[in-house]
Amino acid sequence: MFLPILFIFSLLPFSHSAVQDFCVGDLALPDNPAGYPCKKPAKVTVNDFVFSALGVAGNTSNLIKAAVTPAFVAQFPGLNGLGLSLARLDLAVDGVVPMHTHPGASEVLFVLEGTICAGFISSANAVYFKQLSKGDIMIFPQGLLHFQINSGKGVAIAIVSFSSPNPGLQITDFALFGNNLPTELVVKTTFLDEAQVKKLKGVLGGTG
Amino acid sequence: MFLPILFIFSLLPFSHSAVQDFCVGDLALPDNPAGYPCKKPAKVTVNDFVFSALGVAGNTSNLIKAAVTPAFVAQFPGLNGLGLSLARLDLAVDGVVPMHTHPGASEVLFVLEGTICAGFISSANAVYFKQLSKGDIMIFPQGLLHFQINSGKGVAIAIVSFSSPNPGLQITDFALFGNNLPTELVVKTTFLDEAQVKKLKGVLGGTG
Amino acid sequence: MFLPILFIFSLLPFSHSAVQDFCVGDLALPDNPAGYPCKKPAKVTVNDFVFSALGVAGNTSNLIKAAVTPAFVAQFPGLNGLGLSLARLDLAVDGVVPMHTHPGASEVLFVLEGTICAGFISSANAVYFKQLSKGDIMIFPQGLLHFQINSGKGVAIAIVSFSSPNPGLQITDFALFGNNLPTELVVKTTFLDEAQVKKLKGVLGGTG
Amino acid sequence: MFLPILFIFSLLPFSHSAVQDFCVGDLALPDNPAGYPCKKPAKVTVNDFVFSALGVAGNTSNLIKAAVTPAFVAQFPGLNGLGLSLARLDLAVDGVVPMHTHPGASEVLFVLEGTICAGFISSANAVYFKQLSKGDIMIFPQGLLHFQINSGKGVAIAIVSFSSPNPGLQITDFALFGNNLPTELVVKTTFLDEAQVKKLKGVLGGTG
Amino acid sequence: MFLPILFIFSLLPFSHSAVQDFCVGDLALPDNPAGYPCKKPAKVTVNDFVFSALGVAGNTSNLIKAAVTPAFVAQFPGLNGLGLSLARLDLAVDGVVPMHTHPGASEVLFVLEGTICAGFISSANAVYFKQLSKGDIMIFPQGLLHFQINSGKGVAIAIVSFSSPNPGLQITDFALFGNNLPTELVVKTTFLDEAQVKKLKGVLGGTG
Amino acid sequence: MFLPILFIFSLLPFSHSAVQDFCVGDLALPDNPAGYPCKKPAKVTVNDFVFSALGVAGNTSNLIKAAVTPAFVAQFPGLNGLGLSLARLDLAVDGVVPMHTHPGASEVLFVLEGTICAGFISSANAVYFKQLSKGDIMIFPQGLLHFQINSGKGVAIAIVSFSSPNPGLQITDFALFGNNLPTELVVKTTFLDEAQVKKLKGVLGGTG
Structure with a gap:
C-alpha cells in the first residue's frame, strides 16, 4: 500500500550522478578557475569529508620555531568548491610566522593554547595588532600583510580558517x-x- | 633628501576613506544582500577584528545539553563582507545538536575535545556519518541536513567554521x-x- | 566594393570555438564546482536550448498524489552555467509536496492551475504561508524548509523557477x-x- | 521540565534582526550594486513574498500586439538579492516582442498557450530559432539579441524566468x-x- | 645552522602543483562555465603572462575603416580565470565601430591617439555620448548597446579593458x-x- | 496610427528609477561590501562615465621617480559595481614602482612608452619577470608581489587595468x-x- 510513495520518489531524477551538493576534487585531473573536477559521487565516502592531520602538532624544530599544517583542497579534496579551508598553527617558544599574505582568502585565527601577538597592515598603511589569549579570534582581511608571534612563555597553538579552499600563501621574505x-x-x-x-x-x- | 619619497606616497589617493580592504559592519544601518554598510575606516580599531566570546564555554544546562556560541556578523561585525565566520560548540555528556541546516554556508568542524558522532545527508539521500576524535575535522556541505552528538564519556567541544559571515541556522525540530x-x-x-x-x-x- | 567589411569581420577572432556566450553541458565529462565542461559550439543546435518535457503532466498516482518534473542541468544541459532552471509541479486532489529544501537555490513558484497552500519557515523560525490562486507567484528563499499542498477541489499545476541550474532537493522525510x-x-x-x-x-x- | 530546551534556543542569537535568509528590498532607500537595503525583518509578512499581477493578461491593443508584465525587484521587492525574477508575456495574433537583449540575465521561457517562434543570435553570429508549442521551454543566454513572435492562430502566453532580480531590457529599435x-x-x-x-x-x- | 628554516619551508605543501595563484588556460581541453582547465604550473613561464599583439596597429583598410585586436582568453590564455582582458582599437579617418554589445563584460576605453565620439544607450533608453580626446577614459556598462566613431582628422587609437577574460561581442548589424x-x-x-x-x-x- | 506602439512601450516599467544597468557611486553615503549606493539615475549624465585625469602625466619628481594616477571608484565613481578600473603609471628615467600587491584585483599592464622591466612572484615562490616594450601587455595575478622598473633610457608610461573598481594597493616597504x-x-x-x-x-x- 505504501509502495506508491517509493515509486514517485524513485522517479525523481535526483540520483548520485545528477546532484551536485558537493564536489570532492579529483586531484588527478587538471583544475580550472573554479577548482578541480568532481570525483564521481558513487565513489565518495564519508572519509572524503573527514581529515585527521590537524590533530597532530607540526614539527617546530626549525629556525622560526613554527609549523603550519594545512587542510586546503590539495590535502583535503572534500573542500573543493565549498569556499573554505582550515590550517593548524604550532608556535614553539619564540616561534614566529613571518610577514605574509594569502592572495586568495580572508583568514580568522582561533587561539587554542598560549598567547599570540598577531597583526595586519592595511592598504591605507594602518597597523592593527594585539595580544591574543586562548579563546580569542582575530580577522586578517584578504591579501593584506600579517604575522603571528608566540608572545607567551609556553607553546602556542591556533586553528586558522580561510574563506577559500585554496587561499595561497606568500611569505614576503621567502x-x-x-x-x-x-x-x-x-x-x-x-x-x-x-x-x-x-x-x-x-x-x-x-x-x- | 629623503622627503620626496614621502611626498609621492602622500600624493597617492589611498587614504583610509578611499580603500576598502575590509568593511567592518555598522549594524545600526540597514543591511542589504551584500551585508552591512561599512563603519568609517577612521573609526575602525584592532578591537573590531578581535572577538573573545568563543573562549568561554556555552551553558549546556538544558535539555539538549548543548550550546552554540556564534561569531557571525551579527556578533562580530568585522567579518562583514569577508566570506567566513566561526562558532563554538559545547556538548555536555549526552549532548546533541539536533538535525539542522545552514541555508547560506558550508561548514567545517574541528574537534577540540572529546568524541563526536557527526553526519550529514545528501540530496541524493546518501548518509555520511562518522565518529570524530580530538583533532579531526569534518565537512558539512551547504544547505544539507546534519547533526552532531557527543558520543564520548566526557564533554566535547568543537570550533566550526562557515563559508559566510551569515550562515543562517534552521533547526528542523524548531x-x-x-x-x-x-x-x-x-x-x-x-x-x-x-x-x-x-x-x-x-x-x-x-x-x- | 562591400567585400572589405566582410573581410574585417572575418578577421575578428569571434569564431564559435573562442566565444563562450553559453556552455551547453557535456554530461559525459566530469563536472566541477562551476558545472559541466562545454559541448563544442560547432555541435550545438537550437535543440540544445529547447526542452519539451514540462508540457506533459507528471504521474500523480502515488501516495503523495504529486509529481515534480525537473528541467535542471542534468535533464536540460543547455542550462549549464546560466544560473537558472525550471520544474513543473503537478498536484492531484489532496496532493502534497512534503516539507523540503533546495540547498543551492532560491525558488519562485507560478500557479498555472488550481489553488495551492504554500509556505516556508525562516531561520528566525517565522512561518510565512498563504493560499495561492492561479496566476499568483510566491518566493521561497534559498535553503529554507518549504512545502506546497493542493488546497483546492481540482488538480493544481505550477511552474517553479530556481536561481541555479542545479538547485538540489532534500525532502526532509526522505x-x-x-x-x-x-x-x-x-x-x-x-x-x-x-x-x-x-x-x-x-x-x-x-x-x- | 521541558523549559530548558526552550531556554537554550531562546539564547541563540537568531532573532529576526540578525538573520538574513532573505532581504525584502526597501525601494525607498538608495540601491547599490548588490540591490536594495533590506526591509526590517519584523515588518516582513508573507505578502512580501507573494505577487499576483502575473495572473492578469497584459493589454495587447497596440501596434506590436504584445505586452510584457514584469515581476522584477522594482515591482516585487521580495526578490531582492535572491538571483531570479519572472515576467509574463502576452502575444495577440500577429504579436511580436521585437529584437532585444537583457544586459544582466539569462532567460528561460515557458509557453503557456499558443505557438511562439522564438530565437536568439550568438556572439559567433549563429542563429538559433524554433517553433515552440505549449509546454516547451527555451533558453536565451545572457546579453544576446533575441525575439518572440506569435506564430499561431490564437493568442500566445508565456512565463519567462530570469537569472537576476533586475535583468534589464534593451529593445534594439527603441x-x-x-x-x-x-x-x-x-x-x-x-x-x-x-x-x-x-x-x-x-x-x-x-x-x- | 640556517638549514632548519629551509627545512620547514620545504615541508610546506605549497608546491607548484598545489597552489592556484593563476590558471593559465589550456585551450586544447574543453572549457566550462568558469573558463579553461589550467596548464600545469611546471610548464608555465613568464611568456604565458606577456602578449605583444596589441603593440601593432590593426588593418583598417576596410569599409568601416576600423580594426579591433583582442587580447581575450582565446588569444591570451594567461587571462583565464582572472576576470579581465584588453583589446586595441584602431580607427582610420572616418572609421567606426558599429553599434554593438558585450554580453559578458563592462568596458572602459582609454583614448591613446586622436578624437573619438563614443556613446552608449541604457535600458531606460537614455543616450550617453561624448567627444573623447587623447587621455580620456569612458565606461560602457555591461550588455548595453554602444559605439565608437573617429570624430577627428587623423587616426584614432584606443585601448579597451573588459571585466571578463571572455567579454563576447555582438555587432548588431552583423x-x-x-x-x-x-x-x-x-x-x-x-x-x-x-x-x-x-x-x-x-x-x-x-x-x- | 503609430501611437499605440509608444503606448505599450511607455507602459513598460523600465523607467530610470527602476533599472540598474549601472550604479554610479554616491561617495557621500557609506559603502558596503558590494560598493557604494547608487546616485539617482535621473541625476546621472555622460560626465559620470568620462574621466580625464589619466591623460596628464603624474609628477615623477620624487625619490622613486614614479607616479601612479588612479581611476578607481574613489576617483571615478562611475566604475562602482562594474568590476574593473584603470590607472596610469609614469616612470622617469630610473623610476621604479616598488614591490607591492593589490589585495583585491588582478592587473594587466599595457606599455604606452618606453621599456619596463616588470615581474611578479607566485605563492610557489617562482619568479616571472621580463623586459616589456611599447605595446606589450603583462598580467599580474591577484594578491601577488610585483614590481615595475623603467629599464630604458627615456621615460616609460603604462596604462594598468584592474579586475575591480577598488583593487587596493599595499606597497611592502611602506x-x-x-x-x-x-x-x-x-x-x-x-x-x-x-x-x-x-x-x-x-x-x-x-x-x-
Whole structure:
C-alpha cells in the first residue's frame, strides 16, 4: 500500500550522478578557475569529508620555531568548491610566522593554547595588532600583510580558517630572498641595502 | 633628501576613506544582500577584528545539553563582507545538536575535545556519518541536513567554521514544532502522526 | 566594393570555438564546482536550448498524489552555467509536496492551475504561508524548509523557477526515514518517538 | 521540565534582526550594486513574498500586439538579492516582442498557450530559432539579441524566468530610434539609410 | 645552522602543483562555465603572462575603416580565470565601430591617439555620448548597446579593458544581417523595411 | 496610427528609477561590501562615465621617480559595481614602482612608452619577470608581489587595468617601514637587521 510513495520518489531524477551538493576534487585531473573536477559521487565516502592531520602538532624544530599544517583542497579534496579551508598553527617558544599574505582568502585565527601577538597592515598603511589569549579570534582581511608571534612563555597553538579552499600563501621574505630574483632587482624594488639582501638570500637559499 | 619619497606616497589617493580592504559592519544601518554598510575606516580599531566570546564555554544546562556560541556578523561585525565566520560548540555528556541546516554556508568542524558522532545527508539521500576524535575535522556541505552528538564519556567541544559571515541556522525540530505552523500543515507535509506533532509542539513551545 | 567589411569581420577572432556566450553541458565529462565542461559550439543546435518535457503532466498516482518534473542541468544541459532552471509541479486532489529544501537555490513558484497552500519557515523560525490562486507567484528563499499542498477541489499545476541550474532537493522525510541512517541517530537528533521513526522508515523504505 | 530546551534556543542569537535568509528590498532607500537595503525583518509578512499581477493578461491593443508584465525587484521587492525574477508575456495574433537583449540575465521561457517562434543570435553570429508549442521551454543566454513572435492562430502566453532580480531590457529599435540619439550617429553606426532611420524615429518618438 | 628554516619551508605543501595563484588556460581541453582547465604550473613561464599583439596597429583598410585586436582568453590564455582582458582599437579617418554589445563584460576605453565620439544607450533608453580626446577614459556598462566613431582628422587609437577574460561581442548589424536569419523574421522583429534588410544582408553576406 | 506602439512601450516599467544597468557611486553615503549606493539615475549624465585625469602625466619628481594616477571608484565613481578600473603609471628615467600587491584585483599592464622591466612572484615562490616594450601587455595575478622598473633610457608610461573598481594597493616597504609598527615586530617578522629597519623607517617616516 505504501509502495506508491517509493515509486514517485524513485522517479525523481535526483540520483548520485545528477546532484551536485558537493564536489570532492579529483586531484588527478587538471583544475580550472573554479577548482578541480568532481570525483564521481558513487565513489565518495564519508572519509572524503573527514581529515585527521590537524590533530597532530607540526614539527617546530626549525629556525622560526613554527609549523603550519594545512587542510586546503590539495590535502583535503572534500573542500573543493565549498569556499573554505582550515590550517593548524604550532608556535614553539619564540616561534614566529613571518610577514605574509594569502592572495586568495580572508583568514580568522582561533587561539587554542598560549598567547599570540598577531597583526595586519592595511592598504591605507594602518597597523592593527594585539595580544591574543586562548579563546580569542582575530580577522586578517584578504591579501593584506600579517604575522603571528608566540608572545607567551609556553607553546602556542591556533586553528586558522580561510574563506577559500585554496587561499595561497606568500611569505614576503621567502618571495624576496628565497628564489632566483636577481639581487639588483630586490635592491631596486625594496630599497634594502645590498648586503642585507645577500645575507637573507644566504639564509633562505636564494640565488642571483 | 629623503622627503620626496614621502611626498609621492602622500600624493597617492589611498587614504583610509578611499580603500576598502575590509568593511567592518555598522549594524545600526540597514543591511542589504551584500551585508552591512561599512563603519568609517577612521573609526575602525584592532578591537573590531578581535572577538573573545568563543573562549568561554556555552551553558549546556538544558535539555539538549548543548550550546552554540556564534561569531557571525551579527556578533562580530568585522567579518562583514569577508566570506567566513566561526562558532563554538559545547556538548555536555549526552549532548546533541539536533538535525539542522545552514541555508547560506558550508561548514567545517574541528574537534577540540572529546568524541563526536557527526553526519550529514545528501540530496541524493546518501548518509555520511562518522565518529570524530580530538583533532579531526569534518565537512558539512551547504544547505544539507546534519547533526552532531557527543558520543564520548566526557564533554566535547568543537570550533566550526562557515563559508559566510551569515550562515543562517534552521533547526528542523524548531522549524516544524516551535512556532505557529498549524498542526494540520505539519502533519500533511511530514506524514508524522498528529499526536507526535502535538507532543513536540508542547516541548518546543509551538502553537496551532 | 562591400567585400572589405566582410573581410574585417572575418578577421575578428569571434569564431564559435573562442566565444563562450553559453556552455551547453557535456554530461559525459566530469563536472566541477562551476558545472559541466562545454559541448563544442560547432555541435550545438537550437535543440540544445529547447526542452519539451514540462508540457506533459507528471504521474500523480502515488501516495503523495504529486509529481515534480525537473528541467535542471542534468535533464536540460543547455542550462549549464546560466544560473537558472525550471520544474513543473503537478498536484492531484489532496496532493502534497512534503516539507523540503533546495540547498543551492532560491525558488519562485507560478500557479498555472488550481489553488495551492504554500509556505516556508525562516531561520528566525517565522512561518510565512498563504493560499495561492492561479496566476499568483510566491518566493521561497534559498535553503529554507518549504512545502506546497493542493488546497483546492481540482488538480493544481505550477511552474517553479530556481536561481541555479542545479538547485538540489532534500525532502526532509526522505532524508530522515528513507535511507540507512540508524533509528537511534534519528531519534537522538529529532526527538521523535522511536515508534514514529520506525513507522516512517517502513513507509519510505529506510533501514537501520 | 521541558523549559530548558526552550531556554537554550531562546539564547541563540537568531532573532529576526540578525538573520538574513532573505532581504525584502526597501525601494525607498538608495540601491547599490548588490540591490536594495533590506526591509526590517519584523515588518516582513508573507505578502512580501507573494505577487499576483502575473495572473492578469497584459493589454495587447497596440501596434506590436504584445505586452510584457514584469515581476522584477522594482515591482516585487521580495526578490531582492535572491538571483531570479519572472515576467509574463502576452502575444495577440500577429504579436511580436521585437529584437532585444537583457544586459544582466539569462532567460528561460515557458509557453503557456499558443505557438511562439522564438530565437536568439550568438556572439559567433549563429542563429538559433524554433517553433515552440505549449509546454516547451527555451533558453536565451545572457546579453544576446533575441525575439518572440506569435506564430499561431490564437493568442500566445508565456512565463519567462530570469537569472537576476533586475535583468534589464534593451529593445534594439527603441534604443536606436526612440530617443534623442542623432540621426547622423544612428546612420554611421548601423549603416541603415537615413530615410529608414527617420521613418522609425517618427514611429517610435525619437528626435534628433 | 640556517638549514632548519629551509627545512620547514620545504615541508610546506605549497608546491607548484598545489597552489592556484593563476590558471593559465589550456585551450586544447574543453572549457566550462568558469573558463579553461589550467596548464600545469611546471610548464608555465613568464611568456604565458606577456602578449605583444596589441603593440601593432590593426588593418583598417576596410569599409568601416576600423580594426579591433583582442587580447581575450582565446588569444591570451594567461587571462583565464582572472576576470579581465584588453583589446586595441584602431580607427582610420572616418572609421567606426558599429553599434554593438558585450554580453559578458563592462568596458572602459582609454583614448591613446586622436578624437573619438563614443556613446552608449541604457535600458531606460537614455543616450550617453561624448567627444573623447587623447587621455580620456569612458565606461560602457555591461550588455548595453554602444559605439565608437573617429570624430577627428587623423587616426584614432584606443585601448579597451573588459571585466571578463571572455567579454563576447555582438555587432548588431552583423547579428541582424550577416547570417541566415530569414528576412521575414528580421522585418517582423525590427520594423525595418524589407528592402533595407535585403540591402544590408547583401552588404554583410547574409542569406535567407 | 503609430501611437499605440509608444503606448505599450511607455507602459513598460523600465523607467530610470527602476533599472540598474549601472550604479554610479554616491561617495557621500557609506559603502558596503558590494560598493557604494547608487546616485539617482535621473541625476546621472555622460560626465559620470568620462574621466580625464589619466591623460596628464603624474609628477615623477620624487625619490622613486614614479607616479601612479588612479581611476578607481574613489576617483571615478562611475566604475562602482562594474568590476574593473584603470590607472596610469609614469616612470622617469630610473623610476621604479616598488614591490607591492593589490589585495583585491588582478592587473594587466599595457606599455604606452618606453621599456619596463616588470615581474611578479607566485605563492610557489617562482619568479616571472621580463623586459616589456611599447605595446606589450603583462598580467599580474591577484594578491601577488610585483614590481615595475623603467629599464630604458627615456621615460616609460603604462596604462594598468584592474579586475575591480577598488583593487587596493599595499606597497611592502611602506607597510613595513612607513607606519608605527614597532621595530621589534618588524625585525621578528622579516629577519631584517634592526639597523636596516631603522634606516628605512627614517626614510619612509615610520615611528616605533
